[in-house]
Amino acid sequence: MSLKRIDLLICCGSSCISAGALKIKEAFHRAIEDKGLTHEINIIETGCMGPCDYGPVLVIYPEGIFYKHVAIEDVEEIVSEHFIKGRPVTRLMLQDEEKTIRMQKEVPFYQKQIKVALENCGYINPESMDEYIATGGYEALGMALTTMDPQDAINIVKASGLRGRGGGGFPTHIKWQMVHDRQEKEKYIICNGDEGDPGAFMDRSLLEGDPHRVLEGMMIAAYSIGASQGFFYIRAEYPLAIKRIRQAIEQARSIGLMGQNIFGTDFCFEAEVRTGAGAFVCGEEMALIHSIEGERGNPTPKPPYPAVQGLWGKPTVVNNVETFANIPSIFVKGADWFANMGTETSKGTKVFALTGDVRNTGLVEVPMGITLRELIFEVGGGIINDRKFKAVQLGGPSGGCLTAEHLDVGVDYESLKARGAMMGSGGVIVMDERKCMVNVAKFFIEFCVEESCGKCSPCRIGLKQMHHIMERITSGNGREGDIDELLRLGESVRNLSLCGLGQTAPNPVLSTIRYFRDEYETHIRDKSCHANVCLDLMHFQIDKDRCIGCSLCSRKCPATCISGSREEKYTIHQVECIKCGNCFDVCPVKAIEKIPGVPEEVAAHKARKAAQKSDDLF
Amino acid sequence: MKTLADLKKIREKAQEEMKLRGSDARIKIVVGMGTSGIAMGAREVMRTFLEEIANRNLTDVIVTQTGEKGLSSLEPVVDLMEEGKETVTYGNMTPDKVKKVVVEHIVNGRIVSDYVVSTGN
Numbered sequence: 249m250s251l252k253r254i255d256l257l258i259c260c261g262s263s264c265i266s267a268g269a270l271k272i273k274e275a276f277h278r279a280i281e282d283k284g285l286t287h288e289i290n291i292i293e294t295g296c297m298g299p300c301d302y303g304p305v306l307v308i309y310p311e312g313i314f315y316k317h318v319a320i321e322d323v324e325e326i327v328s329e330h331f332i333k334g335r336p337v338t339r340l341m342l343q344d345e346e347k348t349i350r351m352q353k354e355v356p357f358y359q360k361q362i363k364v365a366l367e368n369c370g371y372i373n374p375e376s377m378d379e380y381i382a383t384g385g386y387e388a389l390g391m392a393l394t395t396m397d398p399q400d401a402i403n404i405v406k407a408s409g410l411r412g413r414g415g416g417g418f419p420t421h422i423k424w425q426m427v428h429d430r431q432e433k434e435k436y437i438i439c440n441g442d443e444g445d446p447g448a449f450m451d452r453s454l455l456e457g458d459p460h461r462v463l464e465g466m467m468i469a470a471y472s473i474g475a476s477q478g479f480f481y482i483r484a485e486y487p488l489a490i491k492r493i494r495q496a497i498e499q500a501r502s503i504g505l506m507g508q509n510i511f512g513t514d515f516c517f518e519a520e521v522r523t524g525a526g527a528f529v530c531g532e533e534m535a536l537i538h539s540i541e542g543e544r545g546n547p548t549p550k551p552p553y554p555a556v557q558g559l560w561g562k563p564t565v566v567n568n569v570e571t572f573a574n575i576p577s578i579f580v581k582g583a584d585w586f587a588n589m590g591t592e593t594s595k596g597t598k599v600f601a602l603t604g605d606v607r608n609t610g611l612v613e614v615p616m617g618i619t620l621r622e623l624i625f626e627v628g629g630g631i632i633n634d635r636k637f638k639a640v641q642l643g644g645p646s647g648g649c650l651t652a653e654h655l656d657v658g659v660d661y662e663s664l665k666a667r668g669a670m671m672g673s674g675g676v677i678v679m680d681e682r683k684c685m686v687n688v689a690k691f692f693i694e695f696c697v698e699e700s701c702g703k704c705s706p707c708r709i710g711l712k713q714m715h716h717i718m719e720r721i722t723s724g725n726g727r728e729g730d731i732d733e734l735l736r737l738g739e740s741v742r743n744l745s746l747c748g749l750g751q752t753a754p755n756p757v758l759s760t761i762r763y764f765r766d767e768y769e770t771h772i773r774d775k776s777c778h779a780n781v782c783l784d785l786m787h788f789q790i791d792k793d794r795c796i797g798c799s800l801c802s803r804k805c806p807a808t809c810i811s812g813s814r815e816e817k818y819t820i821h822q823v824e825c826i827k828c829g830n831c832f833d834v835c836p837v838k839a840i841e842k843i844p845g846v847p848e849e850v851a852a853h854k855a856r857k858a859a860q861k862s863d864d865l866f
Numbered sequence: 867m868k869t870l871a872d873l874k875k876i877r878e879k880a881q882e883e884m885k886l887r888g889s890d891a892r893i894k895i896v897v898g899m900g901t902s903g904i905a906m907g908a909r910e911v912m913r914t915f916l917e918e919i920a921n922r923n924l925t926d927v928i929v930t931q932t933g934e935k936g937l938s939s940l941e942p943v944v945d946l947m948e949e950g951k952e953t954v955t956y957g958n959m960t961p962d963k964v965k966k967v968v969v970e971h972i973v974n975g976r977i978v979s980d981y982v983v984s985t986g987n
Binding site for chain 2: 252253254255257288290309310311332333334335371372378379381382383384385386387390391394503504505511512
């Protein structure tokens with residue numbers, strides 16, 4: 249038994265690591281050794297605690313004190329004040345209006361959250377199997393193996409109402425039942441950790457922060473369906489996740505939880521990690537299976553479904569990381585407990601990666617059915633600088649945008665789908681009023697054009713054409729009828745593509761047309777971008793009343809297109825302006841304004857050039 | 867490991883290692899670690915508490931610390947907080963007195979009145 253009196257938990261999620269958490273950990277080790285406190289204080293590296301915006305963050309037990317934005321220089325003070333003298337450092341605590349928040353559990357960010365899959369994330373040391381076991385780990389597996397037959401286990405998952413957390417929302421028990429019912433001896437279980445949505449980091453955080461939980465969930469699934477071999481498919485960009493899962497597998501083996509006759513039963517299981525090269529399409533289950541087989545990661549037509557002919561032609565279940573992470577809790581706390589959370593059709597909780605223009609970016613877990621307003625304004629703390637909320641993109645490049653009028657929509661599979669968005673794997677990108685929705689949609693289409701595997705023409709050619717039109721609209725060459733053409737192409741790509749990537753790739757364009765059609769129209773008809781994002785549809789102008797004639801803008805202009813004098817003030821020559829924005833940044837009196845629309849002289853210049861071009865042709 | 871009972875053994879051992887993070891401690895020992903407390907040997911007092919508790923495998927006790935309490939002449943000062951009972955404050959503590967408090971008060975539930983400075987909150 250240890251003699252320690254303080255547990256110092258350092259969040260070592262990737263976000264905190266990039267903010268310097270590992271250096272802080274080293275500094276604590278040194279400082280604590282210098283002061284001779286090594287045998288009194290545990291320094292524990294945990295997975296993501298969630299509030300990435302406050303990173304690097306620390307939690308100090310037994311009090312549960314929460315420190316944010318900790319820098320190397322603060323380490324000395326924490327050790328000498330808090331650890332030695334028992335005076336917590338108030339200056340590093342979170343300030344909420346007038347109040348200082350001392351404890352982690354009082355931080356508003358955590359208030360509306362319910363942690364199921366993330367229960368241990370940020371609380372235990374992910375590299376210690378003992379800590380996982382201390383929180384009740386592997387009890388669910390032991391219980392399932394020793395007291396249930398596979399059908400009982402499937403019935404529990406059925407009663408819980410758990411649906412796939414990877415995006416589609418397919419009921420987990422149906423997949424399991426289908427494979428369970430197959431007669432083949434050889435069956436496989438796969439964990440889909442090929443997380444590729446821009447802005448999403450749920451799976452990575454789970455794999456890094458609580459690897460044993462994912463492994464345990466997979467083993468229960470394997471027992472239920474009769475598989476004795478499992479694969480973790482994780483992209484190579486997640487080296488820490490790969491390392492931790494490999495470590496977890498070895499640790500489990502060391503106490504007999506991996507290999508032959510686990511818990512003294514007939515159940516034998518082996519798991520291994522396969523790394524992916526980072527292709528977005530490999531998140532699609534057929535492509536993923538082919539990638540594990542060593543083939544090119546291309547989707548193939550379904551049916552046959554993986555449950556019938558999956559990996560190496562054998563019945564296979566592919567589940568998402570988060571789906572597996574829910575399983576142990578369902579078995580320990582009961583299917584009813586799980587089914588009591590959430591809505592009629594979507595049970596339990598969902599992990600979201602909250603990013604964009606929201607105050608508290610980070611990893612959150614909330615009950616299904618929570619409204620977008622609660623998610624963005626209460627958990628997320630609202631929009632940065634109190635700007636106006638404009639839209640939220642759910643489900644990454646496959647999802648869609650929702651607007652302010654949808655803020656009171658509950659987040660569950662059906663309500664999101666009905667409104668043109670989707671749950672997806674859980675990426676939530678919040679956008680404020682400064683975003684141009686046409687430009688956002690263009691970004692996602694561009695992503696899908698690059699990630700399309702090229703196997704089927706609707707996706708390969710259709711998306712390329714859609715991107716071409718988007719490019720035209722945002723560069724000021726949009727034509728009447730472009731919106732209808734985008735809708736027509738989008739529908740075709742959606743209906744004719746082979747796999748989920750193509751079927752959902754037009755969503756961002758279709759949903760932004762649905763809710764922000766006027767923005768497309770002003771781009772096309774008025775050649776104007778009201779958000780001043782599309783450079784060809786806006787210009788810079790100097791407000792002569794405010795200009796003090798300092799000439800700084802003129803000197804910083806790389807196109808030398810700003811002229812004037814102290815007396816006459818300065819003017820931008822629009823035709824030569826390259827919209828680099830230097831003048832806007834350097835003006836000491838903020839006299840330079842961004843104005844939507846194309847200035848007359850530029851339009852006239854363009855028309856002249858076009859006329860000349862057609863003259864040259866004849 | 868072959869049975870659920872084996873798993874339970876591992877769990878119980880591991881839980882002891884993690885008890886600082888749990889909130890179900892029966893007794894909380896708070897050692898005053900202000901400047902005067904440290905000068906009068908609060909560090910040794912706390913270390914003795916930690917060792918005694920570890921040696922006796924007392925899994926429901928946690929040791930923590932606080933700053934100056936104002937009772938400089940009685941340092942090192944230790945508060946013993948027990949769920950549902952009045953807080954007992956011991957003064958002029960030494961490692962030997964700690965050993966006695968652990969045996970008498972924490973294990974057997976008898977307050978060592980000789981060392982008590984005050985009771986109540």
